[in-house]
Amino acid sequence: MKLLFTDLDGTLLNNESLVSADTKAFLDEFLAAGNKLILSSGRPTDSVLEVKENAGLHQSGILLSCYNGAQIYDCDSRRTIMAKRLPLSYVSYLQKQAEKQHLHIQTYQENAVVSPADDEEIRFYRTKIHVPLVVSPVLTDALTDGPYKMLAADLFDHNRLEAFRLAISDWAQGKIQTIYSNDRYLELFRQDAGKGNALRFVCGHFGVALSDAYAAGDAENDISMLQAAGTGIAMCNAPDQVKQAADIITQSDNDKDGLAETMRRLLSGQTSI
Numbered sequence: 001m002k003l004l005f006t007d008l009d010g011t012l013l014n015n016e017s018l019v020s021a022d023t024k025a026f027l028d029e030f031l032a033a034g035n036k037l038i039l040s041s042g043r044p045t046d047s048v049l050e051v052k053e054n055a056g057l058h059q060s061g062i063l064l065s066c067y068n069g070a071q072i073y074d075c076d077s078r079r080t081i082m083a084k085r086l087p088l089s090y091v092s093y094l095q096k097q098a099e100k101q102h103l104h105i106q107t108y109q110e111n112a113v114v115s116p117a118d119d120e121e122i123r124f125y126r127t128k129i130h131v132p133l134v135v136s137p138v139l140t141d142a143l144t145d146g147p148y149k150m151l152a153a154d155l156f157d158h159n160r161l162e163a164f165r166l167a168i169s170d171w172a173q174g175k176i177q178t179i180y181s182n183d184r185y186l187e188l189f190r191q192d193a194g195k196g197n198a199l200r201f202v203c204g205h206f207g208v209a210l211s212d213a214y215a216a217g218d219a220e221n222d223i224s225m226l227q228a229a230g231t232g233i234a235m236c237n238a239p240d241q242v243k244q245a246a247d248i249i250t251q252s253d254n255d256k257d258g259l260a261e262t263m264r265r266l267l268s269g270q271t272s273i
Helices: 008-012 021-032 045-054 088-100 119-123 158-167 194-205 222-229 239-245 256-269
Strands: 002-004 038-039 061-065 071-074 079-083 104-108 113-115 132-135 150-155 174-184 185-191 213-217 231-236
Touching: 002 008, 002 174, 008 038, 008 213, 021 150, 021 256, 038 045, 038 194, 038 256, 045 061, 045 071, 045 079, 061 158, 061 222, 079 194, 088 104, 088 150, 088 174, 104 119, 113 119, 119 150, 150 158, 158 185, 174 222, 194 213, 194 222, 213 256, 222 231, 231 239, 231 256
Parallel strands: 002 038, 002 213, 038 061, 113 132, 213 231
Antiparallel strands: 061 071, 071 079, 104 113, 104 150, 150 185, 174 185
């Protein structure tokens, strides 16, 4: 049995945020052969489920690695099999630090995104991530359990996100990871979460060797997953730091079925890609 862990945006999805017909055909073949597909994303669970449903992926053998690997959801049993939540005290601290930087920060309930205000950043976020919005000036007031992650966002000035990242760096040591999913979004999640740790968990859960795990991505938050897998695949549309972490770089980008093309070659034994 082989496991394929794939990022969504910029990797599995084309530039219209859809799974193309050819990529869907590959996934159908891959799952029909008794393998498992793990949709691995920084997105919340309902958003990843929406991608799965829109793609018509109804077969068994599909899992979701959501919130940057802080939650693993088994679609066959319809239950969460791994959860790594942030303490509520971390949420309070990070919101206060973001406010000092005049920076948008949000978090999540089980089925909604929680924002201090209905601002430009949350409206932009929800153009792609179709989940309900809860507005709560104090984020913890809207939470009963610790969230899987937080997200700091700046739509125009990446340097402001980096300043926030540096400002909390000493506090974050041993507590949380601070990793970009793109230039606008800084992901904040538990130190022992992350896509790489999620990959190791799933391999152990099913008794599959890491050498039989493939991982594909295009952003900084994918690097740990590419490094953990037996075969790490960077999209040719990925930045250099992601390509340097991978074993293989696709010939085609995410808009031209680069992942499906590469996986077909790998599974057929063609390693010179």
